Amino acid sequence: MPIRAYAATAAKGDLKPFEFEPGPLAPGQVEIAVSHCGICHSDLSMLDNDWGMSAYPFVPGHEVTGTVKAVGAGVTTRKPGDRVGLGWFSKSCMTCRPCMSGDHNLCATAEQTIVGRHGGFADTIRASAEWVTPLPAGLDPATAGPLFCGGITAFNPFVQCDVRPTHRVGIVGIGGLGHMAVQFANKWGCEVTAFSSSAGKSDEAKKLGAHHVVNSRDDAAMAKLAGTLDFILVTANVTLNWPAFIAALAPKGRLHFVGAVLEPVPVAVFPMIMGQKSLSGSPLGSPVTTADLLAFCARHKIGPVTETFPMSKVNEALAHLRAGKARYRIVLANDLSA
Amino acid sequence: MPIRAYAATAAKGDLKPFEFEPGPLAPGQVEIAVSHCGICHSDLSMLDNDWGMSAYPFVPGHEVTGTVKAVGAGVTTRKPGDRVGLGWFSKSCMTCRPCMSGDHNLCATAEQTIVGRHGGFADTIRASAEWVTPLPAGLDPATAGPLFCGGITAFNPFVQCDVRPTHRVGIVGIGGLGHMAVQFANKWGCEVTAFSSSAGKSDEAKKLGAHHVVNSRDDAAMAKLAGTLDFILVTANVTLNWPAFIAALAPKGRLHFVGAVLEPVPVAVFPMIMGQKSLSGSPLGSPVTTADLLAFCARHKIGPVTETFPMSKVNEALAHLRAGKARYRIVLANDLSA
Structure with missing residues (x-):
């Protein structure tokens, strides 16, 4: 047929x-x-x-x-x-x-x-x-x-990057991937900061599980976050103020990309060294991680x-x-x- | 007095x-x-x-x-x-x-x-x-x-980045830090590739424990390494062909800096995502890691x-x-x- x-x-x-x-x-x-x-x-x-x-x-x-x-x-x-x-x-x-x-x-x-x-x-x-x-x-x-x-792409980093429930996690971009990532981070046990440049999404991000919402285009708000986040997941695919995000990482923090940002990210090496920071990316997830994602969503009703x-x-x-x-x-x- | x-x-x-x-x-x-x-x-x-x-x-x-x-x-x-x-x-x-x-x-x-x-x-x-x-x-x-x-700066990444004896490790720059890093990588049990642009250092790098030596300014030699290294430690502080080093990383590989390269490293996000790669840095090492370094050197006579x-x-x-x-x-x- x-x-x-x-x-x-x-x-x-x-x-x-x-x-x-x-x-x-x-x-x-x-x-x-x-x-x-x-x-x-x-x-x-x-x-x-x-x-x-x-x-x-x-x-x-x-x-x-x-x-x-x-x-x-x-x-x-x-x-x-x-x-x-x-x-x-x-x-x-x-x-x-x-x-x-x-x-x-x-x-x-x-x-x-x-x-x-x-x-x-x-x-x-x-x-x-x-x-x-x-x-x-x-x-x-x-x-x-x-x-x-979208879901496995946003979930896989929690597994691959050893994100822990004690971590302070940032989710950048509250769209198709990000609105799921906020839920994952919340149920993962983390303190969750959502980054969005759409003012209208603040309430929605909080409803999804964000404890804080920050406008990533507000330089003063970004500066206040310096050294506070253990893991930042970028689901957006536009160029943002990457040095500010790297500055927002706590010692040993990681900036992780799943959004295929087109312009290269200019990484200043000295702040990476001094704070033992890292930048990384990941694609989708394995079959086992997909099965774990599904079980996680079913268990948490997200x-x-x-x-x-x-x-x-x-x-x-x-x-x-x-x-x-x-x-x-x-x-x-x-x-x-x- | x-x-x-x-x-x-x-x-x-x-x-x-x-x-x-x-x-x-x-x-x-x-x-x-x-x-x-x-x-x-x-x-x-x-x-x-x-x-x-x-x-x-x-x-x-x-x-x-x-x-x-x-x-x-x-x-x-x-x-x-x-x-x-x-x-x-x-x-x-x-x-x-x-x-x-x-x-x-x-x-x-x-x-x-x-x-x-x-x-x-x-x-x-x-x-x-x-x-x-x-x-x-x-x-x-x-x-x-x-x-x-110099020693703890070159040793600390092996501990912090979970380098394993099964890993294929690259050491970039065979100078004050790099000549120690080659010894550490060898005694750590790894397959070691030394990168140097000084032709004269090839024999010395091998004597120190490198299994392979590659001229990092030789684009053809660099291209041959695509996808082969699990961990690359940069001890140099000059700008090199970073995209070629990122391409040389195996899936899940990491490019790690201890040399304070002054010019920002332009990181294309897509290759980082597709290969689940990362870029990171670290400064010196803790007192405990220093003690471990000293014991490691004494045990291996390096x-x-x-x-x-x-x-x-x-x-x-x-x-x-x-x-x-x-x-x-x-x-x-x-x-x-x-």
């Missing part, structure tokens, strides 16, 4: 109904009946071919929730009927050093769900079993999709704040995101199979 | 014999009969008032070895006759968060041996007991001095390669260092008391 999907035939084009034959299910693969699919800003970047690696027809979508329909030869860990999710990666080599170390998200040849293959704005999607993660009881497929890309569009209104949903109006993540509900 | 020393009366001036009355020994202090004192490049920077914080008459010297002569009230951990050493710091507050965490080298109000007080180019020096570290059997006071500033001058020839020794001729650290032998 063909897979029914929404595809663009050219960069920046509207999405239109599109069908393709997936061929036989390969060994190791899992076929998922898509229930919902989140929209991530990187779907727009790929649609627009911003990164020069898009192929058309292009089916976006890499924040999938759904139910396993079928499994290929050799798949023993998933079975038809399982509630699952799928994110940015759809296959890792399973043999390289990062894969063998549990860092499948650092696999240099990992297959990406919407790069050179069709994504989750569809009724069906396939992926290699290692990246198809069970959805725990307590998580709703209608809202959990964004955990599989997750993305979503707006839902039927998949048939995908172009309206994309326009809503493009206009910067998403509060905070958009999820498409599959009505193709209706 | 007055302390006899060598002091400059103005920035960049020659050092001349100088005496001063130290007054009564304060509670918590230890008085050391100086046997030897290393010369560090920061002695020159302070002599020249490069950092705008020098006071004259200025007595340099913060890589002291010697023997305890007397202890002040309340000192229970050192006693007359103990063989000891003293480095960059001469007192920490012992009450702030870093001090209370064992990070006395990050104490914001720590007293520095040659800042606002007289250093170790003298027959006698005093310091607070916490920074007067016993010299283990097996270490020679005639050569151990440089461990207390340490600085030194040239010795009598203290009375201090101006010749400083000129030798200024000319970039030191191989690799200069030690002054106290002949004031002779």
Whole structure:
């Protein structure tokens, strides 16, 4: 049976109904009946071919929730009927050093769900079993999709950077990733300072779990924070006053990026040495960390704040995101199979 | 009794014999009969008032070895006759968060041996007991001095950055710090790549324990290293091809600075994210890490390669260092008391 999907035939084009034959299910693969699919800003970047690696027809979508329909030869860990999710990666080599170390998200040849293959704005999607993660009881497929890309990207640093509940944590940017990071930091047990330049987001950030909100474009407010934060997570992708953020780090503090800021960050070495500070980045998260994220969200009853569009209104949903109006993540509900 | 020393009366001036009355020994202090004192490049920077914080008459010297002569009230951990050493710091507050965490080298109000007080180019020096570290059997006071500033600066990152014996480590700059860092990395159990732009240092680096030597100004050689090093320690203080060093890091790799590179390092965020890489710095080391360094050097029979001058020839020794001729650290032998 063909897979029914929404595809663009050219960069920046509207999405239109599109069908393709997936061929036989390969060994190791899992076929998922898509229930919902989140929209991530990187779907727009790929649609627009911003990164020069898009192929058309292009089916976006890499924040999938759904139910396993079928499994290929050799798949023993998933079975038809399982509630699952799928994110940015759809296959890792399973043999390289990062894969063998549990860092499948650092696999240099990992297959990406919407790069050179069709994504989750569809009724069906396939992926290699290692990246198809069970959805725990307590998580709703209608809202959990964004955990599989935006969520894991914001959560992984807490694990990778050894953030501790005694730490004073800053979250920079209260958007798709940041609004989840604030919740994670709060439930992680930390004292949370949200940084936003949108005055309107202060109350929302506090509702999400921020203990303090600071306008990162207010130099005086930034100066007051000098030496006070153990960990600052940057989810924004615009250039901010990085020296002020580095100054805000406590001794041994770390400034960590998950937002792909385009302009290089000019790092003065002397303050890094004197305060034993660091600057780092991380991409997404491993399958194990994804499973831990899902369990953490289910236990604490947290997750993305979503707006839902039927998949048939995908172009309206994309326009809503493009206009910067998403509060905070958009999820498409599959009505193709209706 | 007055302390006899060598002091400059103005920035960049020659050092001349100088005496001063130290007054009564304060509670918590230890008085050391100086046997030897290393010369560090920061002695020159302070002599020249490069950092705008020098006071004259200025007595340099913060890589002291010697023997305890007397202890002040309340000192229970050192006693007359103990063989000891003293480095960059001469007192920490012992009450702030870093001090209370064992990070006395990050104490914001720590007293520095040659800042606002007289250093170790003298027959006698005093310091607070916490920074007067016993010299283990097996270490020679005639050569151990440089461990207390250059040595601990190069050793501390191995402890702070969780460098493991399975790591592939790069040491950038084979000078005063780097020639010790190569030895530390080798005895730490690591595979060691030394980076130098001086062709003549290749054989020496290998003799010190480097398994490979790479010219960091050779772009083709640098490109070949892409993704291969877990930890790169920068002991140089000049601008190098930092993007090539970041590219040389393996996934999860770290580029760590102890050399106070003056120009900001332009950090492209995307490669940091994709490879989960980090950049960091650290200053000197704590008293406990200093003790561990000394034990490590004694056990492995490693340490600085030194040239010795009598203290009375201090101006010749400083000129030798200024000319970039030191191989690799200069030690002054106290002949004031002779």
